[in-house]
Amino acid sequence: MLPALLEPEALNAMGATERARLILVDLCHPDRYLSQHIPGAVHVHPALTQAGPPIPGLAPNAEALTELMQSIGLHKDSHVVVYDDEGGGWAGRFIWLLDEVEHKNWSYLNGGMHAWVGNGYATESGPRKAEASNIQVRSNGQHTITCDALKQALESHSVQVLDARSPAEYAGQRHIAARSGHIPGAVNFEWTRAMNPARGLRLRELSNIAQEFDALGLRKDRTLVTHCQSHHRSGLTYLVSKLLGYADVKAYAGSWGEWGNRPDTPIEI
Secondary structure, X not given: OOOXXXXXXHHHHOOHHHHHOEEEEEOOOHHHHHHOEOOOOEXXXXXXXXXXXXXXXXXXXXXXXXXXXXXXXXXXXXXXXXXXXXXXXXXXXXXXXXXXXXXXXXXXXXXXXXHHHHOOXXXXXXXXXXXXXOOOOOOOOXXXXXXXXXHHHHHOOOEEEEEOOOHHHHOOOOOOOOOOOEOOOOEEOOHHHHEEHXXXXXXXXXXXXXXXXXXOOOOOOOEEEEEOOOOOOHHHHHHHHHHOOOOOEEEOOOHHHHHOOOOOOOOEO
C-alpha cells in the first residue's frame, strides 16, 4: 500500500511492473501534458472535474463522474496517483472526487510535475489513453456540504470553516462575486501557504502546517469545511487536511461563487 503523500523519489524508484499496476492521473495544463508528462500518465482536463455553470465548483453529475472514472481505467482495486503542475489544487480536487465515489486507494505525488522534472526524472510526450473500464460510480455526498446545510451548521456551531482564498478576498477587499467578505467564523489559510517553492512546489513540512492550523483554532475532532471561490484552490486545503489527520473533512464545493452570489447567506467582513 502506497502512502497518501507519495514522494517523487519513491515513484521513480519503482520497477516497471509495479508502476504498471498504478493509474497515474495528470491534471496539468493540456499543452504541458502533451509536451511532457510522467511516463504512463493519462490526462484529465481540470474542467472535467467540475459541474460547469452556474456553480462550477460542484461535482459532475453521476453520468459525467462515471464517464470520467471509466476514462482513466478505474477499477475497485486500482491505486490512483494524482498530480498537477501548480502545487496540488487540481490534484486535491480530483482526490476529493475519488473520495466522493468511495475510492480510497489514492496518493498525491508531492510537488507534481515541478518536483518530478526538477529531479531530472524521465518524461514522455504526446497523448495516451487508458483502457476504459466499465465501473459505475455515484457521489456519496459524505465529503461535501451544501450551502443550505452549511448555513444550518453555522447556526448550530457544529463545523469549522477554512477559507483557502487570498487575504484580500477574505477581508472583502477583492470582489469576485456580488457580495464580498467571508463566511462567519471562517479562518483564512491561503492555499499557497502550504507549498514550498524552493522544493519544486512540494508541500511544506506537514508538522509545520499542523502548527499553523492549530494556531488558527482548528481542531481535529470537529468537522472541517474548506472552500475557496470554486473549490479549486481549496482542493489543496482539502487534501492537506486529510493528510494531517482531520477525521471529517468536507468541501463546500459551491464555495464563494455560490455563497457570495446568494442574497440569503450571512457574511462577515
